[in-house]
Amino acid sequence: MARIAFPEHGTDADELTRQMADRTDGDIDWRNGRTPLYVFKGSESAAAVGKAAFMQFFTENALGGKRAFHSIGSMERDVIDMGLDLFHAPDGADGHMTTGGSESIFMAVKAARDTHRVRGSRVGTQLNMVLPESAHPAFDKAARSMEIEVRRVPLQDSLRADPEQMAAAADRQTMMMIASAPCFPFGVIDPVAAISEVAVGLDIWLHVDACVGGYLIPFAKEAGEDLPAFDFEVPGVRSISADLHKYGFCPKPASTLFFRDAGDMARGAFDLDVWANGRFVTQTIAGTRPGGAVAGAWAVLNHLGRQGYRDIARDLMANARAYRQGIEALQGYHMFAEPDLTILSFGARDLDIFAVADRLAEDGWLPGRTQDPRGMHLMLSMFHAPARDAYLADLARATEAVRRDGGSSTSKAVY
Ligand SMILES: Cc1ncc(COP(=O)(O)O)c(C=O)c1O
Incomplete structure (x- = not known):
């Protein structure tokens, strides 16, 4: 790729704002809970x-x-x-x-x-x-x-x-x-x-x-x-x-x-x-x-104090349990361990879970992966509560497609 040169002249702030916004076009839609790591949310007011x-x-x-x-x-x-x-x-x-x-x-x-x-x-x-x-x-x-x-x-x-x-x-x-x-x-x-x-x-x-x-x-x-x-x-x-x-x-x-x-x-x-x-x-x-x-x-x-953190912790745990329930309801997936908090890590018995992860990626999700054992990984915060139904629906669709069409994935787990 050609290197860009150090700019000779400055650029107007509005124009820069526009250019930076344009660069987010290829980003994962993190605001809507589509990346299971890197970003965290407790509440609107805390942010x-x-x-x-x-x-x-x-x-x-x-x-x-x-x-x-x-x-x-x-x-x-x-x-x-x-x-x-x-x-x-x-x-x-x-x-x-x-x-x-x-x-x-x-x-x-x-x-x-x-x-x-x-x-x-x-x-x-x-x-x-x-x-x-x-x-x-x-x-x-x-x-x-x-x-x-x-x-x-x-x-x-x-x-x-x-x-x-x-x-x-x-x-x-x-x-x-x-x-x-x-x-x-x-x-x-x-x-x-x-x-x-x-x-x-x-x-x-x-x-x-x-x-x-x-x-x-x-x-x-x-x-x-x-x-x-x-x-x-x-x-x-x-x-x-x-x-x-x-x-x-x-x-x-x-x-x-x-x-x-x-x-x-x-x-x-x-x-x-x-x-x-x-x-x-x-x-x-x-x-x-x-x-x-x-x-x-x-x-x-x-701003949050013990009370605020306690309330968020309660919501986080309820959300993680609901994700787990939804994943397990699809049959064929199992948690690798009994999760203590808000990280879910799960594998599949009858299909290549990375093939499912690849399909989720096509749908705009960043699928968290584990390589040993081969699995999918979610570190959930309050970004993910409103996204739960959409995630579970897309996971169900992707799972069904891989079960129907088969397929294995050559993707790697990369942090
Ligand atoms: C258990 C644990 N320890 C340490 C770190 C490193 O933190 P940081 O990315 O802020 O350097 C992480 C990051 O995810 C982590 O999960």
């Missing part, structure tokens, strides 16, 4: 409040939250305090915001690695981390960057992490164990309490990846769902990642990372004092961070 707050602090830089933008600094402090309260953090705990789940995970891995080193593992010793097969690739990304070996351990039949196998995979060079709440592929919460026992017994750092469920599980519980403990209530949990820009319904990019011990967080910070401009300290990989994302998170958390 509007988050957007307005983001725009109000569009120019401010969270890197200057301590020295220049006390507004942003104090709002970030409030967001962290609210999270510490939500996740039963003891005195002495602390946290900070990041630009997303991957960055939260990276900084947690770095803090655990640095802590392991402080305790005596020599530089050059091959460290490793033990994680369930279902854990997010962000752990591998961090591990590759820090030259840490990744030991991915098979799951139990329930598709939850297997504490015994995790224990068997660990040794003296294991600097971290991981549990997901829930894991992305199957939507189930790993047995955090049992993994915590293993981690405490072996004196290994346990990180809970609650990027998806952190701002959903507590409220689903309050709304009456029977879900296990996953946060600092569990004694071995040493750090937790929880994304505001997923089920916190805050503007991107926003995640939170919490440490049981503020000393661990301080150790994970980047701290350099040899530079012309003086000492440079950040808790994140990013230097400049959008002030708007901090303000957006502060505004949405305060």
Whole structure:
């Protein structure tokens, strides 16, 4: 494809708006619930409040939250305090915001690695981390960057992490164990309490990846769902990642990372004092961070409050159950695991489910897929409630067509 040149002259704002709108022609119709990932909705008002707050602090830089933008600094402090309260953090705990789940995970891995080193593992010793097969690739990304070996351990039949196998995979060079709440592929919460026992017994750092469920599980519980403990209530949990820009319904990019011990967080910070401009300290990989994302998170958390999140959690769970019922009513589909929250992951017995997914794609849906096992995947938010009947109708039509015509698909599952 020919490269375009850097424009010589500027273009009028209205014209640019038109051009950008034109470029959305090929996009998935996400506003009407046709993509099962990437975007989240809690309520109209939460989205509007988050957007307005983001725009109000569009120019401010969270890197200057301590020295220049006390507004942003104090709002970030409030967001962290609210999270510490939500996740039963003891005195002495602390946290900070990041630009997303991957960055939260990276900084947690770095803090655990640095802590392991402080305790005596020599530089050059091959460290490793033990994680369930279902854990997010962000752990591998961090591990590759820090030259840490990744030991991915098979799951139990329930598709939850297997504490015994995790224990068997660990040794003296294991600097971290991981549990997901829930894991992305199957939507189930790993047995955090049992993994915590293993981690405490072996004196290994346990990180809970609650990027998806952190701002959903507590409220689903309050709304009456029977879900296990996953946060600092569990004694071995040493750090937790929880994304505001997923089920916190805050503007991107926003995640939170919490440490049981503020000393661990301080150790994970980047701290350099040899530079012309003086000492440079950040808790994140990013230097400049959008002030708007901090303000957006502060505004949405305060706008919804526990009551608002509880109401949304109730609606989300009802919606996910209705999707599940509709899918299972088609006969031939089965959930890979008993879903704990709002992620549904399902396979087919008598047809190639990717052939069905291909037909859904032709109808304008973005079909979420899993490759092992071969299946379809939905991470549902309130975008998907009004789309439910249309989705189920198109799924029924596509299923019938594949049953009638047969066919197999060469499509790949790509995230
Ligand atoms: C369980 C889990 N952890 C971490 C992440 C990474 O989050 P992000 O895309 O914000 O970096 C995701 C993303 O979907 C996830 O599902």
